[in-house]
Amino acid sequence: MLQERITQIKEEGEKALQAVKTTAELEVWEVKYLGRKSELNDILKGLKDLTPEEKRVVGPLGNAAKQALFTAFEKAQGTLLEKSSDFEKERIDVTAPGVPAPVGHTHPITIVENEIQDIFTSLGFAVADGPEVENEHYNFDALNFPKDHPARDMQDTFWLASLNPPAGGEGGFEENKKSKEKYLPRTHTSNVQVRYMETHTPPFRIIIPGRTFRNEATDATHEHTFHQFECLMVGVADEVSVATFKYVAETFFEQFFGKQVNVRLRPGFFPFTEPSFEFDISCSICDGKGCPTCKQSGWIELGGAGMVNQRVFEAAGYPRGKYQGFAWGFGMTRLAMMKYKISDIRLLMSGDLRFIRQF
Numbered sequence: 001m002l003q004e005r006i007t008q009i010k011e012e013g014e015k016a017l018q019a020v021k022t023t024a025e026l027e028v029w030e031v032k033y034l035g036r037k038s039e040l041n042d043i044l045k046g047l048k049d050l051t052p053e054e055k056r057v058v059g060p061l062g063n064a065a066k067q068a069l070f071t072a073f074e075k076a077q078g079t080l081l082e083k084s085s086d087f088e089k090e091r092i093d094v095t096a097p098g099v100p101a102p103v104g105h106t107h108p109i110t111i112v113e114n115e116i117q118d119i120f121t122s123l124g125f126a127v128a129d130g131p132e133v134e135n136e137h138y139n140f141d142a143l144n145f146p147k148d149h150p151a152r153d154m155q156d157t158f159w160l161a162s163l164n165p166p167a168g169g170e171g172g173f174e175e176n177k178k179s180k181e182k183y184l185p186r187t188h189t190s191n192v193q194v195r196y197m198e199t200h201t202p203p204f205r206i207i208i209p210g211r212t213f214r215n216e217a218t219d220a221t222h223e224h225t226f227h228q229f230e231c232l233m234v235g236v237a238d239e240v241s242v243a244t245f246k247y248v249a250e251t252f253f254e255q256f257f258g259k260q261v262n263v264r265l266r267p268g269f270f271p272f273t274e275p276s277f278e279f280d281i282s283c284s285i286c287d288g289k290g291c292p293t294c295k296q297s298g299w300i301e302l303g304g305a306g307m308v309n310q311r312v313f314e315a316a317g318y319p320r321g322k323y324q325g326f327a328w329g330f331g332m333t334r335l336a337m338m339k340y341k342i343s344d345i346r347l348l349m350s351g352d353l354r355f356i357r358q359f
């Protein structure tokens with residue numbers, strides 16, 4: 001009898017479903033009990049050939065059995081899916097914290113440059129800029145370096161092969177060929193002094209941070225490419241004196257290092273300052289006790305300083321004797337070394353990410 005067969009199929013199906021352990025097995029089960037070619041489906045398809053009385057009984061029974069099997073199937077499917085490892089893998093925990101995007105590091109020289117700019121702007125200084133490829137005039141002549149004088153060798157210069165422009169050379173090289181001007185990567189930031197003064201009238205106070213280049217043998221404190229920052233403060237008559245210089249320098253060091261540091265002035269010579277000083281600070285790597293970085297002296301030479309030579313004012317077009325000011329050029333790279341206790345200058349430009357990641 002059809003009714004009995006339907007009940008049998010339903011019970012058999014439910015029982016078989018309990019033995020199903022994998023999704024593959026479930027698929028086989030689905031084809032057998034709910035598929036288009038399943039026995040139950042055949043019975044339901046055959047309803048049309050039955051008598052109305054039979055239809056009334058078999059129809060609802062067959063549909064109920066199909067519905068019951070389908071519900072059981074969906075439940076089994078849900079349970080299997082939850083158990084499968086794929087489901088665990090694909091599960092999204094919306095409360096988990098995100099993976100942070102990698103962020104780069106600011107180079108210690110840049111950190112120091114920004115700090116210096118902050119300190120000086122708070123003291124009313126402006127920040128000026130100038131070219132890294134400079135001509136002999138601004139790097140040397142206008143700063144009172146005598147022509148063909150050994151003072152020019154004081155700063156071992158990389159001369160650019162300006163009189164031998166490459167075939168089809170253009171820009172600076174072509175211009176250069178006509179003017180016979182000699183070009184060089186600037187040996188100091190002092191090249192911007194006269195450039196700035198040509199377009200500004202005192203009083204003013206500026207700093208000029210930037211990259212400089214020298215043809216030097218490298219060691220723990222010397223690099224061919226390094227950073228300096230120039231300070232230039234000029235006032236009318238004796239408004240800006242040696243006392244001003246001392247005050248600005250002390251204020252800067254105190255703010256930069258967050259404590260007092262020992263400084264030492266030695267008499268020096270620069271054609272563009274008179275008097276001139278060599279400026280040292282106590283070595284922070286060894287606290288002034290002596291180490292390989294300071295060559296056992298306890299002091300690090302930071303740069304030069306002095307009162308601006310009147311001949312530099314004249315080169316800028318200022319009348320002689322009208323203004324007075326001070327200037328210095330300090331090694332920004334060396335300041336970074338002293339601040340972060342970096343014992344070898346060559347680490348800074350090494351491009352070694354293990355080094356950079358520490359800042």
Ligand code: PHE
Nearest residue numbers: 188190304305306327328329
């Ligand atoms: N330009 C000098 C140097 O690089 C330093 C300096 C700057 C000295 C300004 C005096 C005044 O050695």
